[in-house]
Structure formats: structure tokens, C-alpha cells
Amino acid sequence: HTRVWGWTPPRPRLVELSPTSLATLAKCVRYFFLHEIVGLEEQPPGQEGGLPAVDKGRIVHGVLERVPLDLSPEHLPAHLRALILREAGAYLLTAEELDEIARDLQHYLQSISWQSLRSNPTLQREVPFSLLIQGDGLELSVQGRMDAVAVLEGVPVVVDHKYAHFDRDKEVGYEVPMAVYGLAAMRALQSPRVEVRLNFLRTRVYPTETRVLS
Numbered sequence: 001h002t003r004v005w006g007w008t009p010p011r012p013r014l015v016e017l018s019p020t021s022l023a024t025l026a027k028c029v030r031y032f033f034l035h036e037i038v039g040l041e042e043q044p045p046g047q048e049g050g051l052p053a054v055d056k057g058r059i060v061h062g063v064l065e066r067v068p069l070d071l072s073p074e075h076l077p078a079h080l081r082a083l084i085l086r087e088a089g090a091y092l093l094t095a096e097e098l099d100e101i102a103r104d105l106q107h108y109l110q111s112i113s114w115q116s117l118r119s120n121p122t123l124q125r126e127v128p129f130s131l132l133i134q135g136d137g138l139e140l141s142v143q144g145r146m147d148a149v150a151v152l153e154g155v156p157v158v159v160d161h162k163y164a165h166f167d168r169d170k171e172v173g174y175e176v177p178m179a180v181y182g183l184a185a186m187r188a189l190q191s192p193r194v195e196v197r198l199n200f201l202r203t204r205v206y207p208t209e210t211r212v213l214s
Contacts, residue, residue, distance in 0.1 A: 016141045023176035051092050053164065056101060059087040060163040060201065061147065063105060065126045069118040073110065080105050104163070104201045113199065113206035117159065122151040129184040146181050156185045157195045159207075166200040166208045174198060174209065182213035 017025070025032040034040045041052075051059075063083045071079055080102050084090055093101070108114055117123050127149045133140040148159040158181045178196045185194045193214040197207035 012138070014139045014141060016143065018144045019142060019177035019180040020144075022140075022142060022180065023173055026176050027173055051089060051097065055089050055092075056097070057163040059084060059090055059093075060101060060105065061126075061161060062087045064147065064161055067109065069123070076106055076109060077102065080109075101163075104204075107204055108199065108201050108206065111206050113197075116152070117148060117150055120150045120152065122149075124149050129181075129188065131180060131184045131187070142180050142184075144180075146185065149185060151189075152195075155193055155195055156189045156191050157197060158182060158185050159197045159199060162198060162200045162208075164200055164202055166198075166203040166205075175211075178209075178211050179213065182211065186213065 021032070021036050024035060063080065066083055067080070081098070084093075084098060084101055084105075090098075125148050127146045129144060129146060131142040133142065146158050147161045150157050150159075160177065160181060178198065182194045182196045185191070185196075193212065196211045196213065198209040199206045200208040
């Protein structure tokens, strides 16, 4: 009886998380368990069609990864709609959602912020990374992808795209991923300084938030 009910599992030596999962854990252990371990969705799909916000975000990220950097402005609207419809799950978008995503993407891709990136020869999109952080008897492995990385005036710049409105009340939830992306870029590029930019495409202010880490 004691061997069964009194047994405790050994402490893990390695924990693997994504930047988003790490931020969720930092926010609330209970929420982390229910969302990341049990798999409960915070906002399940509605009954009237359309896609949840997380799926719209995946579509937007897919388009930003694939949109040609040399695409001319006159061809942008039609090309964007074609790219959106090629993404998995796009057939579930309502006509209004499709129009909304296309408008938000077009606004961003015509912005000064994107134009400065696309004309930069160092620009890389969807850059994978693996960051190992040593702790006291525990190693934390954070793996993920950075939406865009470029070197501007000798300083690495990491850009993270969010298909959402910026919410000042949730700002603290963005700090952990920004720190992870910045540290990963500093190590990979052997730079003592990095700038991390958050672009909230629905807020339409780019960059929405900026952090400089050193």
C-alpha cells in the first residue's frame, strides 16, 4: 500500500517548453495544467461558423512566411487572398473573416515597418531556435520559431507577429516570449544587444511594443 500510494515520481532533469507555454506557466500553474496538459481550449469554436482566433493567427503567420518579398503593390490584394485560401483550415473562414484578414495583412505589408524589413538582405522568416537554460539540477529547453529576424544598423532585430489587438492589461504575458526570443538571437548571432519588436496586426501600430535587451 505504501509503495503504491506513497510513491512520488522522480524530479525531471530536462523540461521542454515553447515560449508560449513558458509564458502560460509563468502566468498561472493551474491554467498551464488545464490548457497545456489536459488540452482544454479557452475559447472553443462557436456554432455559427468561422474560425477561433488561434486558427486565424496560424493562417496569418503562414501568409507572412510565404508572401513574396518583391510583390508589387498592385498585385498585393489578389495575391494575399490566394495565399490565405491556401492555408489549412481557411475554407472555414466566413466571407467577412476572409476580408478582414486580407485587409489587416495588406495594411501591415504596406507599412514602413514591413517595408524596412523586406528590403533588408539579412531578413530571415520563421527562424527555428533551441535555447538551453541550465538550472539547479534541471535543464530547461525552450524550442520554437522566431517570426522574422534581421540585422539593422549592426543590431539583431527579432519581430514577433500577433494577429490580435494589443491589450495593455495582458502586457506582462508578452514579456517572457520577448525575453526568450531576445536571448536566443543574442546567443545565435553572438551579439551583446538585441531589439525585440511586437507587431499586433489588428492594432495597426507597428511596432506595437519594443524591448532592447543587453
